[in-house]
Amino acid sequence: MIAHRLSICGMWLGVALALGVAAHAADPADPADAVSQVIAVPRHNQWTLVDPEQRPILKKVVELPAAQRDQLLRSSDARLRGIGIFIAEQQGDLAGLLSLKDKLSDNASTVPYAVPVAQVGEYVIRPQTLADYLTTVYQEWFGVDVDKSQERFDNLLAPLSGQPQNFVQPWIVRLRRAASDEKAVAEIKKSIAALPEDVRWAVVTLGYGDSLYSKAEARALLGGLSRPIQERLRSGEELLPNEPLLQSTSFRAALMRVYGELAVAD
Amino acid sequence: MRRTLGLALAMVLLASAAAAHADGRDVLEELGPCMAGAGLPADPECLAAFDVDGDGDVDLHDFAALQAGVDPVGACCFDNYSCEILTEAACLAAGGGGEWLGAGSECGQCTLVRIRAITFGGTGSTTIKHDCAYPPCSSYGTQQWLDANHDGDVLDAGDHDYPVAYARNSHVTLSGVQFWVSPSGTASGVQVRGYGPDGLTFTGTGNLSGSTLNVSGTLVSEGTLPNTVKYYPSFDIVWEVAFDGVNFVDGGTSSTRLYVTRSTPLGDCLESYFHISTQAADGLADEQPVIDAIWAEFADREVYNVDGERLGYYRGVLCASYCTYYSAPELVYYTTSQCGGWADLLRQCFRTQGLNSSVFVTAEPLTSALPLDCGSYPSSAAGFLVKNYTFNGWGTSCTAYPFSFNDPCGYYAAWPSPTCTDATGLPGQDNPNPASWFARHFIVKINMAYYDPSYGAGPFTGTQEQANMQWELGAMAGYFGRAEASSSRAGVRKDIAQTRETYFDQ
Structure with missing residues (x-):
């Protein structure tokens, strides 16, 4: 525990110095000042792994305007670049995330992240390369593993980068993260x-599998699809060949199995 | 008359042959009296002993055949690494530095050739890394086979045998192929060929300089690796070399651990990930069967790293804090870890086979389904107990968390006589009674099914909530929180079957 606290102090000091804010007291209400107080980012959007004292600071950081966020992403300080990725990820800015692919090759600099630990009341922080962190972020938002490779990014994600709203997984992430906010969920479902x-x-099918739609909701939405689309699905035609998740034959089979369970009789 | 002439001739020949070949004298002396000539009856004992050509008599033909046997042939090795089977006299007469190796010797004995070094690579290959606890781990070298002292094995100081990996259906490409040759010399255009498993063959040419034969360029296998996952504990290539382009001699055998993966591996590529996943999925190619086979390896709760060490879940500890290994690299290196390490290891095994859609899932108490505790600042359950626990009457005054409980880490203040106590189980990996008092747990999801590798439990299927419920029924004993406002002692409430009191974040 002592070591943990020491590492927290060391990182805080490093970040504070990097931002040039060591000379005055940080204002936690100001997102820019809150950045200086970040000691670790959650790796799997798993906020409970972060020290409770850090959570309000991270929440404040996420409010940082895009211009300042982008300034962090361009910072010469690796920790600040990592915090920039965290903010873009939390803000769900798909275009912004997809524009970060060059950081997939940054295996030299690191960002501190909260390690997934099982024990009660303890929080462990370790360095993670920006390439690893961004790979995890892409996995969370797009459902596939680009493995720190721009080539894999180009193969899997680039084909839909021009129309990020047509990726399947981001809608699931948005629904999941909004789960406690009925109004937000309703808005997202309207967009879907x-x-x-x-x-x-x-x-909708994946959302039902993830318990984000009830069976009745999902059936109603699938039943509302046009007949040609339903016929194409029933015939096994591969819709969305560019969707990265559906390039996995076993994932597609699992999704079609769920679709089959939900398929509405004419 | 004919018999008399035959005998006379035989005696002359006998005398000359015996003079030249003292060691053949006895045989030829015995043969003389047996020579009856063609058409004449022969003694049965003579026939048995001397009718070499089997034509029913003992005559000059038999004598000649026996005489040749007395003047034996053997390998005649020339300076240009060619060889012929000759008599000693013929060998000496042939020139070219011919050296006769003795009666019955073979051309293969002229030159000693041993495969010394090979580098595997080419399209479809992946560099494997040593297991280490904290990546980036070091790669095995590129010269995967090295018999530095060319004694036919890679067991000596300076030798090594590194593993290699290829995606299925790839050609195997070799470079830096090098042989040790004795006697040393110079030769060019030396033909080299190697016979690998499953019909893979390699051919090339090389140049000998001194005692080193370097094969030029790369050798790309004729034929491809199987179109399935496959583990070769020993990918043996039997090598042959022909200095004259015709007569191939033994070049030794190289043996390499070779992993064939379903597709290009992702992730850190530690050898244990290859070892576990490739052995498990041997012979398979389609995604779901590969996933199922890898899972079966975890489901039996008997998982070993590449060194044959069994991997455990919280081995030797009941307090989670005492196990500070949280990742797959730490697990395969230190052979024990928390649940995060096990979830990571299952994911890394999937990634090693090129499966890219598994996700890391966190399970925690579902606060909205659990009552507030009785602390001075009431909150929902702080964590859960994994089976098995015994419950012997209420011990607290907190009706929401009525069973008194002492945690194994001493995080909460202790009760003198707790009513909720740990019992053996649920068994985890190589541990019949692992740590079971947690804030959270980590599992894996792939293709909408959930797998709990720490306990070998699953897959849990259906919708996320249905899978969550199945998992909870099998694992959860209860939930804990503060039992008193005046102290930090803990209370536990039992899990309610068929009511979901945990949640998965993915």
Whole structure:
């Protein structure tokens, strides 16, 4: 525990110096000042792994405007670049996230992250390379493993980068993160209902599998798909061949199995 | 008359042959009296002893055949690494520095050739890394086979045998192929060929300089590796070399651990990940069967690293804080870890086979389904107890968390006689009674199914909530929180079957 506290102090000091704010007291109400107090970011969007004292600071940091966030991403300080990635990830800025692919090759600099530990009341921090951290972020948002490789990014994610709203997984992430906010969930589901049909069926089916839609909701939405789309699905036609998740044959099979369970009789 | 002439001739030949070949004298002396000539009856004992050509008599033909046997042939090795089977006299007469190796010797004995070094690579290959606790781990070298002292094995100081990996259906590409040759010399255009498993063959040419034969360029296998995952504990290549382009001699055998993966591996590529996942999925190619086979390796709760050490879950500790290993690299290196390490290891095994959609899942108490505790600042359950626990009457005044409980880490103040106590189980990996008092637990999700590798439990399927419920039914004993406002002692409430009191974050 002593070592943990020491490491916290060391990191705090490092970040504070980097921002040039050591000379005055930080104002936690100011997102820019809150940045100086961040000692670790959650790796799997798992906030409970972060020291409770850190959580309000991280929440404040996430409010940072895009311009300041982008300034962090361009910082010469690796920790600040890592915090910039965390903010972009928490803000769900898909275009912003997809523009960060060059950081997949940053294996030299590190960001402190909260290690997944099981014990009660303890928090462990370790360094993680920016490349690893961004790989985890992409996995969270797009459902596939780019493995710190820009080539894999280009193969898996680039084909849909121009239309990020047509990725399936981000809608699931948004629903999951908004779960406690009924109004927000309703807004997201409204947006999903307006998606192109070939995307909508996959989002709804996956959402049902993740218990984000009830069976009745999912059936109603799938039943509302046009007949041609339903027929194409039933015939096993591969809709969304560019969707990175659906490039996995076993994932596609699992999704189609759930779709089959939900399929509404004509 | 004919018999008399035959005998006379035989005696002359006998005399000359015996003079030249003292060691053949006895045989030829015995043969003389047996020579009856063609068409004449022969003594049965003579026939048995001397009818070499089997034509029913003992005559000059038999004599000649026996005489040749007395003047034996053997390998005649020339300076240009060619060889012929000759008599000693013929060998000496042939020139070219011919050295006769003795009666019955073979050309293979002329030159001693041993495979000395090989580098595996090419399209489809992946560099494997040593297991280490904290990546980046060091890669095995690129010269994967090295018999430095060319004694035919890689067991000596200076030798090594590193593992190699290829994606299925790849060609195997070799470079830096080098042989040790004795006697030393100079030769060019030396033909080299190697026979690997499953019909893979390698051919090339090399140049000998001194005692080193370097094969030029790369050798790309004729034929490909199987179109499935496959583990070769010993990928043996039997090598042959022909200095004259015709007569191939033994070049020794190289043996390498070779892993064939389903597709290009992802992740840190530690050898234990290859070892576990490739052995488990041997012979398979499709994604789901590979996933199922890897899972089966974890489900039996008997997982070993590449060194054959069994991997455990909280080995030797009941307090989670005492196990400070949280990741797959730490698990395969130190052979024990928390649940995070086990979830990571299962994911890394999937990644090693190129499966890219597994996710790390956190399970925690579902605060909205659990009552507030009785602390001075009431909050929901702080964590859960994994089976098994015994409950012997209420011990607290907190009705929401009525069973008194002493945690194994001493985090909460102790009760003198707790009513909720740890019992053996639920068994985890190589541990019949692992730590079981947690704030949270980590598992893996792939293809909408959930796997708990720490306990070998799953897959849990259906919707996320259904899978969560199945998992909870099998694992949860109860939930804990503060039992008193006046102290930090803990109370426990039992898990309610069929009511979901935990949640998965993915």
